[in-house]
Amino acid sequence: MATVEEIIGRTDPNDIDAILAITNTDVDEVEHVVADNSDAIFTWNYHKGERPKLEKLYEKAKTSQWNAETDLDWSIDVDPLQISTEIYERDKDIPQPVDLTGTGAEKWEKDEWINFGMESSAWALSQFLHGEQGALLATAKIVETVPFYDAKLYASTQVMDEARHVEVFAKYLDTKLENSYPVNAHLRLLLDDIINDSRWDMTYLGMQIMVEGLALAAFGFMHQMTTEPLLKKLLRYVMSDEARHVAFGVLSLQEVYDGFTAAEIRERQEFAFEAALRMRDRFLQQEVWERQGVDTRIIAPRLFASPDNQEFQHLLFTKIVPNCKKLGLLDAADGWLRQKFGEINVIQYEDWVDTSEEYDAFAITDELQSA
Numbered sequence: 001m002a003t004v005e006e007i008i009g010r011t012d013p014n015d016i017d018a019i020l021a022i023t024n025t026d027v028d029e030v031e032h033v034v035a036d037n038s039d040a041i042f043t044w045n046y047h048k049g050e051r052p053k054l055e056k057l058y059e060k061a062k063t064s065q066w067n068a069e070t071d072l073d074w075s076i077d078v079d080p081l082q083i084s085t086e087i088y089e090r091d092k093d094i095p096q097p098v099d100l101t102g103t104g105a106e107k108w109e110k111d112e113w114i115n116f117g118m119e120s121s122a123w124a125l126s127q128f129l130h131g132e133q134g135a136l137l138a139t140a141k142i143v144e145t146v147p148f149y150d151a152k153l154y155a156s157t158q159v160m161d162e163a164r165h166v167e168v169f170a171k172y173l174d175t176k177l178e179n180s181y182p183v184n185a186h187l188r189l190l191l192d193d194i195i196n197d198s199r200w201d202m203t204y205l206g207m208q209i210m211v212e213g214l215a216l217a218a219f220g221f222m223h224q225m226t227t228e229p230l231l232k233k234l235l236r237y238v239m240s241d242e243a244r245h246v247a248f249g250v251l252s253l254q255e256v257y258d259g260f261t262a263a264e265i266r267e268r269q270e271f272a273f274e275a276a277l278r279m280r281d282r283f284l285q286q287e288v289w290e291r292q293g294v295d296t297r298i299i300a301p302r303l304f305a306s307p308d309n310q311e312f313q314h315l316l317f318t319k320i321v322p323n324c325k326k327l328g329l330l331d332a333a334d335g336w337l338r339q340k341f342g343e344i345n346v347i348q349y350e351d352w353v354d355t356s357e358e359y360d361a362f363a364i365t366d367e368l369q370s371a
Contacts, residue, residue, distance in 0.1 A: 132169060223239065266336065284300055286300060321347065330350060
């Protein structure tokens with residue numbers, strides 16, 4: 001069994017200095033190579049429907065495809081400056097939740113805060129884009145490596161979904177925001193681990209449960225907050241796909257983990273905890289603060305400790321924790337993952353509905369298509 005330091009590279013999950021030490025050292029990188037150590041598995045068993053819940057998900061996916069070019073109105077004019085200005089005017093009288101003394105940001109005027117808002121949006125959507133490419137590669141890997149025929153069929157539909165997600169986020173950043181950010185170092189490390197691992201169920205756990213689970217919550221948060229109509233509809237369409245993707249992971253892994261040894265389950269618990277921290281840590285937005293000339297070593301600990309930021313980070317786990325519970329990872333063996341999720345204050349979501357039970361609620365409706 002690994003120690004916390006061996007899993008995440010530090011003894012304290014909340015060590016800000018260690019978190020900030022993980023940086024993207026090649027921001028101009030265009031191509032990133034990761035070794036894929038998996039075997040491609042053929043199956044000669046073509047009996048469709050041996051896993052009825054996966055078959056249902058596959059049929060749902062076939063009828064839920066949407067076209068990024070024709071189902072979204074790209075003629076909508078998006079003015080990032082106007083949007084950020086409106087947000088600033090709305091929130092300018094709300095007290096700052098973080099002490100900015102000594103950071104440089106305490107001297108910011110209206111223009112600096114409006115620019116920060118635009119940069120934050122570009123950063124968030126850029127990380128969504130990079131995560132979706134990671135999902136594209138991971139799902140293509142699942143098609144190769146999963147031994148179940150029904151799972152291969154469904155995973156093939158997700159490859160198309162992820163290609164579409166990469167397409168829409170890239171187009172929105174390029175044509176509407178005209179701004180973007182490189183991949184966050186914490187996110188890239190996690191994506192590297194997911195692709196590099198030779199075990200097919202680890203690809204599922206890392207991408208379908210952890211990355212896609214957090215993305216579903218993050219998309220929902222942004223969808224709720226934004227008033228920009230193109231982005232709002234884009235996110236809603238993506239969420240309809242993501243809910244199926246997370247459900248796919250839950251339904252596929254449930255039967256597999258039932259037969260695992262305690263040692264094998266512990267490895268999955270440790271990986272889930274590492275993935276949770278990597279995704280949490282990336283939301284400090286250190287790249288945005290640095291671009292704005294703020295010393296992240298000063299502001300990051302204050303951001304991390306602020307009640308508003310902690311509440312936001314905790315809400316990102318509303319999909320992950322119940323899904324881990326559904327898979328039996330919380331309480332398996334000595335309940336190690338329950339303890340760790342308790343230490344980072346997200347265990348309170350364990351009884352929220354798991355995604356395998358709610359993905360139909362995210363389906364695209366006729367009303368949404370006509371909006």
